[in-house]
Amino acid sequence: MRVPTRQVYWNIPGHEWMYALFVVLLAVLAWGIWQRASLWRLGRPARRLDQPGRRLAEMNRQVILQARLLRDALSGPMHLLLSWGFVVLFLGTVVVFLKADLGLPVMQGPFYLYFQSLTLDLFGALALIATAVAAWRRYLERLPRLSRTVQDWVILALFALILLTGFVLEGLRIEVTRDPWGLWSPVGYLFGRLFASFLSVGAMRLLHRGLWWFHLVIAFAFLGLIPFSKMFHILLAPLNVYMRSLEPKGELPPMDVEAAAEAGEHLGAAELTDFSWKQLFDLDACTECGRCEAVCPAHAVGKALDPKYVVLNLREHLHAEGPSLLALAARARSAAENGPAEGEGEAVSHLVGPVIDPEALWACTTCRACMEACPVFIEHVPTIVQMRRYQVMELADYPATMQEALTSLEERGHPFRGSTASRLDWAEGLEVPLLSRLGGAEGLDYVLWVGCSAAFDERNQRIARALATLLQRAGVRFAILGDEERCTGDPARRMGNEFLFQMTARENVDLLRRYGVRRILTLCPHCYNTFRNEYPRFGGEYEVVHHSQLLRELLASGRLRVTRPSLLETTYHDPCYLGRYNDEYEAPRAVLGAVAGGGLREMERNRNHAFCCGAGGGRMWAEEAPSQRVNRERARQALATGARRVGTACPFCMTMLEDGIKSETGGDGSVEVRDLAEIVEEATRPAS
Numbered sequence: 185m186r187v188p189t190r191q192v193y194w195n196i197p198g199h200e201w202m203y204a205l206f207v208v209l210l211a212v213l214a215w216g217i218w219q220r221a222s223l224w225r226l227g228r229p230a231r232r233l234d235q236p237g238r239r240l241a242e243m244n245r246q247v248i249l250q251a252r253l254l255r256d257a258l259s260g261p262m263h264l265l266l267s268w269g270f271v272v273l274f275l276g277t278v279v280v281f282l283k284a285d286l287g288l289p290v291m292q293g294p295f296y297l298y299f300q301s302l303t304l305d306l307f308g309a310l311a312l313i314a315t316a317v318a319a320w321r322r323y324l325e326r327l328p329r330l331s332r333t334v335q336d337w338v339i340l341a342l343f344a345l346i347l348l349t350g351f352v353l354e355g356l357r358i359e360v361t362r363d364p365w366g367l368w369s370p371v372g373y374l375f376g377r378l379f380a381s382f383l384s385v386g387a388m389r390l391l392h393r394g395l396w397w398f399h400l401v402i403a404f405a406f407l408g409l410i411p412f413s414k415m416f417h418i419l420l421a422p423l424n425v426y427m428r429s430l431e432p433k434g435e436l437p438p439m440d441v442e443a444a445a446e447a448g449e450h451l452g453a454a455e456l457t458d459f460s461w462k463q464l465f466d467l468d469a470c471t472e473c474g475r476c477e478a479v480c481p482a483h484a485v486g487k488a489l490d491p492k493y494v495v496l497n498l499r500e501h502l503h504a505e506g507p508s509l510l511a512l513a514a515r516a517r518s519a520a521e522n523g524p525a526e527g528e529g530e531a532v533s534h535l536v537g538p539v540i541d542p543e544a545l546w547a548c549t550t551c552r553a554c555m556e557a558c559p560v561f562i563e564h565v566p567t568i569v570q571m572r573r574y575q576v577m578e579l580a581d582y583p584a585t586m587q588e589a590l591t592s593l594e595e596r597g598h599p600f601r602g603s604t605a606s607r608l609d610w611a612e613g614l615e616v617p618l619l620s621r622l623g624g625a626e627g628l629d630y631v632l633w634v635g636c637s638a639a640f641d642e643r644n645q646r647i648a649r650a651l652a653t654l655l656q657r658a659g660v661r662f663a664i665l666g667d668e669e670r671c672t673g674d675p676a677r678r679m680g681n682e683f684l685f686q687m688t689a690r691e692n693v694d695l696l697r698r699y700g701v702r703r704i705l706t707l708c709p710h711c712y713n714t715f716r717n718e719y720p721r722f723g724g725e726y727e728v729v730h731h732s733q734l735l736r737e738l739l740a741s742g743r744l745r746v747t748r749p750s751l752l753e754t755t756y757h758d759p760c761y762l763g764r765y766n767d768e769y770e771a772p773r774a775v776l777g778a779v780a781g782g783g784l785r786e787m788e789r790n791r792n793h794a795f796c797c798g799a800g801g802g803r804m805w806a807e808e809a810p811s812q813r814v815n816r817e818r819a820r821q822a823l824a825t826g827a828r829r830v831g832t833a834c835p836f837c838m839t840m841l842e843d844g845i846k847s848e849t850g851g852d853g854s855v856e857v858r859d860l861a862e863i864v865e866e867a868t869r870p871a872s
């Protein structure tokens with residue numbers, strides 16, 4: 185009995201010319217990759233190759249299984265089929281090479297039938313269907329996040345043509361050679377039957393020969409385009425996932441401000457060479473999928489910011505200016521060795537202004553929705569904040585209201601410039617112990633870090649009062665710092681004043697060390713994030729608990745008992761710095777589940793997909809055009825649930841949502857906004 189196989193290069197005399205084309209392809213690929221890779225060398229050092237086991241595990245999840253992409257019910261499977269189709273067909277080509285050029289007996293027997301025929305045929309068909317879906321989404325459904333440039337349709341057309349011509353070639357060969365195993369390639373077989381219905385054997389033979397060369401040329405053209413197009417992500421995306429940051433999500437990359445100043449370096453990113461090589465690598469890894477754009481709250485309300493174009497504009501700039509920056513760097517090296525050439529000076533090619541619209545830069549709320557959505561783990565927020573650092577620390581060129589907040593933070597220890605309140609006003613009549621009176625944190629369950637918003641915002645003082653009342657009710661031993669407390673520095677860091685942040689962090693860590701503080705309870709997710717993720721680098725290692733977590737525990741253990749369950753239907757807004765930055769989605773829902781008898785109605789955008797309230801990244805202190813308010817959009821989303829109450833767990837979100845709900849309902853009081861502490865305090869109030 186004959187062993188199943190087929191003749192490679194059947195009907196292709198002179199196929200050896202293919203090798204000449206292949207050499208050209210390799211040269212183009214090598215040149216293109218070198219061109220791009222040499223530009224990444226412009227960046228500063230970054231450590232992204234440690235912990236290979238952890239990196240490989242994540243790469244497996246995100247590249248092989250495409251977990252993040254599969255969150256999208258249609259585009260996810262589509263991309264999975266396209267990319268796996270590409271990989272399987274590529275492997276099939278490698279097998280042909282192993283047989284035809286190395287003479288290995290690989291294309292025969294069951295392997296030939298099951299892999300080389302059936303699997304390739306089916307993966308090719310699925311990839312073709314996925315290509316059609318991709319074209320439909322881009323050109324018929326016209327998804328706003330997808331661009332429709334010449335590059336986009338050339339890539340789609342080439343991919344579809346390669347797959348189609350592959351099937352036709354397979355079918356023609358099966359028909360003309362009367363291949364006894366032809367049915368193992370069912371789609372190719374059908375194509376063969378189709379052509380046989382109107383072409384003679386001679387015509388099919390001729391067509392096969394011509395089409396084979398056409399197929400080869402377009403396949404090589406497609407591969408050759410990779411380093412010069414967005415298809416570069418085929419190579420870079422897996423590497424970018426591998427090299428993703430393993431630092432806590434809530435920590436912005438630190439910088440040594442004093443050392444940078446002493447070395448005469450820019451404080452932050454003034455130009456491309458101030459970024460790390462990984463940040464430059466990010467730019468080339470972008471697939472232009474627009475997922476970041478689709479989730480960005482600033483973009484959704486019509487602001488100048490579009491995270492996709494932050495990346496693409498920087499990329500364009502890198503490609504345009506990179507070669508001259510490389511030449512400049514080479515001249516600088518030579519000047520360091522031989523002394524500067526006459527008339528040679530350092531020209532700074534500024535990013536903010538010529539490349540990045542300042543309005544876009546300051547519109548970012550640092551909500552991290554873009555980073556959470558990006559399938560290739562591009563790190564937008566650190567890049568944006570690094571450009572802010574230069575604008576703030578070197579140029580002092582940033583919105584006036586944000587400047588006022590930072591001046592207040594520096595001079596008065598909090599960013600609420602106009603506030604006349606004292607840090608202790610909220611606690612009046614509550615007999616909350618002060619740490620200074622106790623002399624230390626010994627014997628306490630927690631030090632309650634109140635945070636600036638709950639201390640100085642008159643509305644939010646009610647949250648602090650509710651929480652302190654609950655702690656007393658449950659018998660939790662706690663104290664506060666009172667007038668000794670100052671801002672954690674979060675707004676300074678997110679706005680770009682790293683110097684002020686670090687100064688504040690060191691002072692706070694010193695103060696807490698003097699009192700022997702180990703356990704901190706916060707009601708503000710920004711404070712929670714800073715203590716948990718950013719202070720350890722300054723020697724501040726604490727057990728940090730957010731009030732939603734403690735309330736869940738107190739309710740579950742019975743230390744707080746529900747006496748009057750609230751019957752209002754509630755929707756919950758996930759604060760970005762509690763949810764996306766610290767993965768705490770369940771504690772607040774458990775608390776609401778325990779006390780809100782009216783049930784919980786989720787907003788369409790919830791958990792890691794939640795829409796920001798608009799306050800983060802210093803936007804709390806920015807001027808907003810009424811038509812471009814993120815908080816109003818979030819309020820509309822909350823109102824769409826039909827719930828009569830919006831619950832949240834962040835005083836900044838409280839300010840934004842309350843304002844948004846008032847604007848959207850005309851202040852008719854039909855929907856209330858409450859912090860979890862307030863809801864629980866009411867529901868567990870002892871019967872009088």
Ligand code: SF4
Pocket residue numbers: 476479480481482483489490491547548549550551552553554555564565
């Ligand atoms: S962090 Fe949020 S606001 Fe900033 S670019 Fe990303 S999605 Fe937009």
Ligand code: SF4
Pocket residue numbers: 469470471472473474475476477491492495557558559560561562
């Ligand atoms: S940055 Fe990420 S999410 Fe945004 S377009 Fe590029 S690949 Fe897509």
